[in-house]
Amino acid sequence: MGFYFLLYWHLLIMIMLLMLFSGVITLLYPQFSSTIVLIVSGLIGFVYSILIEIKDSSFLFISINLIVTVIPILLMRYLLFLKRKAEEMERGFEGVSKE
Template structure:
């Protein structure tokens, strides 16, 4: 099964597009709920498993998409937190 993922480039393309999507949504709309972005990425993983006709690994695709989506969300939330703290320290 691991060799299967190395052969198809569209899996990596999907993961890269999900990272860009999650990062841009989180950065442009900071008050947008992160759980919605995570659910959308999980649904994309489900649709991907149906499209390539490999529904036995749907939980794997969903979990990979959710984990990969959480990385830019956490990083951008931390960046916004640091920015807010720097502004507070600048005022003091």
């Protein structure tokens, strides 16, 4: 397994770029559908398996890409949720202090 990562180092670069792009897209465009980002990520995994000529393990690459893409999407959604709750609490405290 270690030899695989040394031989196919571009897999790690693809994973890092997918995490970066999915996090940035979710943060900058929160209304953008996460399903589309996941579909594109799965297609990238399939194309990757074709490019390195290992079509038998395409399911592995697709699942790795989907899992890696879901993590930053969930983190950014949680960040936006916490931001919204903090703003609601701030508005609540302003109403209490004025009375």
